[in-house]
Amino acid sequence: MNDVIALIGNPNCGKTTLFNKLTGTHQKTGNWAGVTTEKKEGKYVKDKKIKIIDLPGLYSLNARSGDERAVLDYLKKQPPKAIINVLDGNCLERSLYLTTEVIELGIPMVIAVNFSDELDKKGVKVNLNMISKRLKTPIFSVSALKNQNLDNLMAYTITNSQTVEKPPITAQNGEVEENLRYDYIKGVLNGTIKKKKNNENSISDKIDKVILNKYLALPIFFTVMTVIYFLSIRIGGRIGEFVSEWFEGSAHKISLVLEYKGVPEWIISLLCGAVIKGIGHILAFLPQILVLFTLLSIMEESGYSARVAFIIDGVLKRIGLSGKSFIPMMLGCGCSVTGIMASRTVEGENEKRMTVFLTPFMPCGVKTAVFGWFSSVFFGGSAILATCMYFLGIMAVVVVGRILKSTKRFSVANAPFIMEIPKLRVPRIKEIFFVLYEKTKEFTVKAGLIIFILSVILWFLRSFGLKGYVGNAVENSFLYFIGNGIKYIFYPLGFKDWQASVALISGVMAKEAVVETFQLLNVDMSAVFLTPYSVYSFCAFVLLSPPCLATLTTAYRELKSAKWTIAMILMQFFTGYSVALIINLLGLLKERANGLILSLIIVIILLTLLILSIKKLRKCKCVSGCKGCKGGKSCLAKEKRYTI
Amino acid sequence: MQLSELSVNRKGKIISLTNSNGTKSALKRLGLTEGSDIKVIRYSPFGDALQIKIKEFYLAIRKSDADKIKVEEV
Numbered sequence: 001m002n003d004v005i006a007l008i009g010n011p012n013c014g015k016t017t018l019f020n021k022l023t024g025t026h027q028k029t030g031n032w033a034g035v036t037t038e039k040k041e042g043k044y045v046k047d048k049k050i051k052i053i054d055l056p057g058l059y060s061l062n063a064r065s066g067d068e069r070a071v072l073d074y075l076k077k078q079p080p081k082a083i084i085n086v087l088d089g090n091c092l093e094r095s096l097y098l099t100t101e102v103i104e105l106g107i108p109m110v111i112a113v114n115f116s117d118e119l120d121k122k123g124v125k126v127n128l129n130m131i132s133k134r135l136k137t138p139i140f141s142v143s144a145l146k147n148q149n150l151d152n153l154m155a156y157t158i159t160n161s162q163t164v165e166k167p168p169i170t171a172q173n174g175e176v177e178e179n180l181r182y183d184y185i186k187g188v189l190n191g192t193i194k195k196k197k198n199n200e201n202s203i204s205d206k207i208d209k210v211i212l213n214k215y216l217a218l219p220i221f222f223t224v225m226t227v228i229y230f231l232s233i234r235i236g237g238r239i240g241e242f243v244s245e246w247f248e249g250s251a252h253k254i255s256l257v258l259e260y261k262g263v264p265e266w267i268i269s270l271l272c273g274a275v276i277k278g279i280g281h282i283l284a285f286l287p288q289i290l291v292l293f294t295l296l297s298i299m300e301e302s303g304y305s306a307r308v309a310f311i312i313d314g315v316l317k318r319i320g321l322s323g324k325s326f327i328p329m330m331l332g333c334g335c336s337v338t339g340i341m342a343s344r345t346v347e348g349e350n351e352k353r354m355t356v357f358l359t360p361f362m363p364c365g366v367k368t369a370v371f372g373w374f375s376s377v378f379f380g381g382s383a384i385l386a387t388c389m390y391f392l393g394i395m396a397v398v399v400v401g402r403i404l405k406s407t408k409r410f411s412v413a414n415a416p417f418i419m420e421i422p423k424l425r426v427p428r429i430k431e432i433f434f435v436l437y438e439k440t441k442e443f444t445v446k447a448g449l450i451i452f453i454l455s456v457i458l459w460f461l462r463s464f465g466l467k468g469y470v471g472n473a474v475e476n477s478f479l480y481f482i483g484n485g486i487k488y489i490f491y492p493l494g495f496k497d498w499q500a501s502v503a504l505i506s507g508v509m510a511k512e513a514v515v516e517t518f519q520l521l522n523v524d525m526s527a528v529f530l531t532p533y534s535v536y537s538f539c540a541f542v543l544l545s546p547p548c549l550a551t552l553t554t555a556y557r558e559l560k561s562a563k564w565t566i567a568m569i570l571m572q573f574f575t576g577y578s579v580a581l582i583i584n585l586l587g588l589l590k591e592r593a594n595g596l597i598l599s600l601i602i603v604i605i606l607l608t609l610l611i612l613s614i615k616k617l618r619k620c621k622c623v624s625g626c627k628g629c630k631g632g633k634s635c636l637a638k639e640k641r642y643t644i
Numbered sequence: 645m646q647l648s649e650l651s652v653n654r655k656g657k658i659i660s661l662t663n664s665n666g667t668k669s670a671l672k673r674l675g676l677t678e679g680s681d682i683k684v685i686r687y688s689p690f691g692d693a694l695q696i697k698i699k700e701f702y703l704a705i706r707k708s709d710a711d712k713i714k715v716e717e718v
Binding site for chain 1: 666667669670671672673674675677678680686687688689690691692693695699700701702703704705706709
């Protein structure tokens with residue numbers, strides 16, 4: 001006998017909070033629709049035999065989009081023992097739409113009306129008994145956040161829940177199903193909701209008047225993003241430097257002790273040079289990433305990010321994205337993996353694909369930390385480099401998005417943008433601490449495994465050559481051969497030394513490895529990067545070139561196609577290479593003419609390639625009567641519209 | 645009149661919806677059924693998206709979709 005209880009409800013109705021309270025586990029919550037993008041399982045804290053499943057939030061079981069289909073299929077194939085339908089007490093009418101559909105599945109169910117505490121505060125009285133009688137379904141008024149009435153809800157669901165008599169809704173000739181359902185709901189709710197007074201202007205509405213003001217919205221948004229970025233670079237970066245210094249100091253001390261004791265040189269080099277320093281450099285990134293994630297999760301929890309999606313939909317729409325793409329992009333500033341996973345909430349195949357393609361251009365926490373390190377080496381820790389990279393990332397999104405949209409594959413009409421704007425809420429400190437805890441864990445595990453292994457591999461390649469242990473004679477090492485072999489690819493970008501090539505290659509594993517490589521090789525940075533332009537060029541390449549393996553794997557999972565994934569990697573490599581080249585060229589123009597001609601030739605080749613590839617993709621197919629318009633609204637034959 | 649012609653902060657009643665690339669049923673499922681009250685709260689800074697109030701909650705939609713919703717002022 002299965003003991004599965006499924007939670008179902010509208011997006012943002014507090015299902016995930018309820019799930020967390022019931023199972024004692026911590027799932028990420030957020031104040032925007034679509035936080036739960038996959039179903040999650042947990043065990044009920046008070047009875048471990050009961051399994052609880054948190055389904056993605058949805059407004060209806062009937063829509064054709066991926067999530068809704070998946071939920072319906074799941075409920076039909078493996079019907080749970082019972083369903084708890086979570087309703088948002090603040091908008092019962094809309095929430096009940098899904099309820100009428102769920103009842104029809106014929107699975108035992110119970111209704112939980114969430115946010116009872118908020119209703120009390122607002123002075124809204126709902127006659128749940130009456131609604132329960134009319135729906136013939138048991139209803140519990142709960143507050144997932146304040147843990148009110150949850151035990152009763154669960155006790156009843158486990159022992160007493162029953163199938164509910166189906167509501168009399170059958171669309172007959174010409175009647176519209178949606179209208180019938182809402183008419184039925186109107187009858188159910190009739191006379192049950194009593195409002196104390198007409199509180200049109202809640203605090204959330206008042207704040208919205210300012211942050212969504214036609215003229216203030218954009219300046220406020222840019223200020224918020226800049227402050228977030230500066231704080232994480234400034235505060236996080238400083239703490240990181242201390243961590244790194246402490247580890248380097250310890251590594252040095254330990255190596256002295258070991259040397260005194262007569263331990264073989266290569267062991268000291270492995271332990272102190274690779275392992276301890278390596279761990280230190282990785283942990284040095286942690287403070288910056290934590291500050292960034294705290295601020296981003298405050299934005300998410302409060303509901304501000306959903307508002308930003310509304311503010312900037314107008315821009316994103318033009319580059320083939322939707323306002324909803326903002327949330328993946330914003331999360332991408334923390335980590336591309338999280339960002340790409342959130343792209344699932346973007347509607348429209350094209351918009352979604354485009355979001356996956358472009359999200360890695362946003363500088364993730366680790367990339368930012370890499371820029372921070374470069375800045376501390378070359379520019380005395382100024383935040384200018386990282387800020388430049390941040391804007392470069394945004395520019396890349398806009399420009400590349402625009403170019404991609406002009407290609408045939410992406411030129412399809414925009415998918416609709418319909419998004420709920422949730423009430424602003426005060427972020428819960430507990431949730432934020434949880435995010436921090438998870439990130440720290442995730443990051444240290446990653447540091448402990450990938451970076452540790454990578455450090456050891458790098459150390460081996462660096463310290464050993466054909467003649468065995470080579471010690472400090474790097475010129476005989478394996479790494480030297482590898483780096484030398486590929487350095488010519490990056491020659492036009494302004495970093496001629498083999499160490500830079502090796503760093504970029506290790507960067508494919510994880511971006512932190514870029515810094516790690518330089519540290520491990522004891523590279524004299526000023527010898528590799530002769531001009532500030534080459535530093536910028538290198539950082540631009542790190543920012544825009546294909547992301548780390550974890551991101552690529554996630555992108556592949558979301559794109560569900562090897563072809564598209566390869567296209568994405570090529571596009572990113574091309575973008576990274578071209579931008580880095582342009583930066584280096586600007587530098588050459590200013591500094592000296594040496595090597596300029598070679599670089600110019602490469603730019604011309606790249607540009608021709610770009611133009612040719614776009615032209616090929618933009619093959620025009622004129623419909624009869626078309627005089628060669630540029631697509632858009634004026635074109636009559638919408639289905640056969642191609643950009644010319 | 646079209647929803648986009650309704651001035652900000654005025655209440656309207658939905659008369660009908662025309663389908664524009666699949667939004668009609670999606671909007672109806674969210675409660676934008678014929679006869680429902682609707683209110684335009686504000687436009688986005690670029691003026692091509694609007695925030696509306698329907699059945700006690702806020703929704704953001706594009707102006708092009710709002711053009712397809714016929715309303716009468718109440």
